[in-house]
Amino acid sequence: MKRREFLKGGLAGGAAAGATALAAPAIAQSMPEVRWRMTSSFPKPLDALFGNALTFAQYVAEATDNRFQIQCFGPGEIAPALQAMDVVSNGSVDCAHTPIYFYIGKQPSLAFGTGVPFSFNSRLQYAWLTNGGGNALMDEALAKFNVVGFPCGQSGTQMGGWFRKEINQPSDWQGLKMRIGGLGGEVLAKLGVVPQQIGGGDIYAALERGTIDAAEFVSPYDDEKLGFSRVAKYYYAPGFWEGGAVLHMVVNQERWNALPKSYQAILRQAGDAAMNAMLAKYDSHNGPALMRLVAGGTEVKIFPNAVLDAAWDAAHQLYREKAEKDDLFRRALESMIDFRTQNYLWWQVNEYAFDSYMIASRTK
Template sequence: MERRSFLKKAAVGATIASAAAPSVSEAADALPSLNWRLASSFPKNLDTIYGAAETFCNRVKELTEGKLNIRPYAAPELVPFNAVLDAVKDGTVEMGHTASYYYYGKDAAFAFDCAVPFGLNSRQQTAWMLHGNGMKLMREFFADHNIVNFLGGNTGTQMGGWFRKEIKSVEDLKGLKFRVGGFAGKVLAKLGVVPVQVAGGEIYTSLEKGAIDAAEWVGPYDDEKLGFNKVAKVYHYPGWWEGGAQLSFYVGKKEWEKLPKLYQAAIETASLEAHLNMQAKYDARNPSALARLNQSKIVLKPFPQTVMEACFNAAQEVFAEEAAGNPKFKKIYTDWVAFRQNQTTWFSFAEDTFSRFNSMHKLK
């Protein structure tokens, strides 16, 4: 075949194929327009943790050219902060953004989707979820609740909270009314603490009125916004129960299965972007917030070593109790604890040595 004849036929074929196949925009036009609601567990004034839901919703809208419109609602606009799981499970809303350990009372295994005492840091948690067996195991677990879960941010290692009186010994924990829930609450209860669940937006008032003696939330940036330093002056660290607290997006399983593949891909992509953005925002804003809090004459102190050891031992008791009586917990815990051991060994070389050296020299 002569070259000129070949090119002519090829051009005609391309024209026919182009006319027969829909354009990208035409394909997008054929997809359904959907309006979803997302119930958040967090107050609107926190641009970090609630902001992750806004970042996610905006990105999904962009990726689907406005076809999948998800509107976030702060707690408690649609449901209370600790009712997001049931709202998604029952189909009251299509999506949620929450901390899975809020539902520890339903099943202790929920905590692995967020944070457990003396567990993984933020990088290790993400590694377990994405490149360990974390996502596989948690997807199996959430399937029983008619939910598909996605990464929804990480706070990094948290502070230990705000206290009206300094904790100097294990004895000081007895009778302490502490805004702390889930796994940590059960651990601390073994040491005499009275765990109290309070929504983020209600912590300030509870501290101010003396309804609670102490409260943990996240870290300097959020805590400053919520004004905790005005009603409690002792700021303890670290939050050993949240070495890397992961947030999650929930999608109702039935709604997920009805979505076009393009929309599913948009949700996956947007969740990862929101996850990364939240962690970076906390890391960028916590240092200056802590400096400002320090100027307000707070007492900034680590928990005493004796308190840390007592909490660690109590945590091991709770792990053993849960594993003995809950097959789902045991299955996830067995994989998780092996991953943690490998991570601890690896981090003890390059990561921890590097961090200790920099901290020792207080690099400027």
């Protein structure tokens, strides 16, 4: 008997009714009512970044028939932008939406979870995390802070930032005060930059007052909203320190352990879905935003190869130094380099060849 016929039949009707009566209590028990608070590291007006947290919470609610509700807060409402993971670690907040490279002062290997200079583009960063051992390494690092983490957001390759002066050669970095997070700041420090770690909502004021000379944030869609073009003229590419930056959802370990396995699976799947939605948003909005910025007087510049080569050398010198001091950093570095070496070969053969032709042909 076919399944549809069985379900329509009288025997099926009686069996189904009995099954429903038996199953309902079990289902209710496995889907408890949960109310969480989430703190984000990103200002509320940024609908791609803070909006990603809202998207995640929406997906979780929809998948649980609204039994699992997550309320999202912006930076400063219950925790500062750069301390989001700290309040999750101590149990003050259930979860946080944040780039885990904000916390490399506590554990340097966390940089690899977001992305390090000269590592991967967006697709390869995610591939390394999910299929190259990256997530397991980040799990090991995050466990030290009483949190569970998983990817929940992806920006694509970021821009190199806003500058008041041109960067034509490596020596032009000397003495530059620049807002830049993660290991990118440490790399540029080797070239003479004075890195500043500043939350997204405070960058404009620092540029306007001259507290900093340059700043990187994300990409045209966000940078336009934050008004950086009004206080800096030159807009550089690429952001070689964040070729495919991933955001994480970090959850307090005890809160995570208390969830049913089904809810844990829903959270991870919602993170993946929210990440794809965020990347699609940037891919569709960055081009028009860049055109508007250029029309308004922004000068787009490409870092010269000499500048990139000097930064590459500085980055790998820094990596060697950190690997000698931290075993987890060493293992993450070796994993990253091995994955990068193998998979950019494939990219060169096929993906890059196709993209190069399409870019050259876009005005035909």
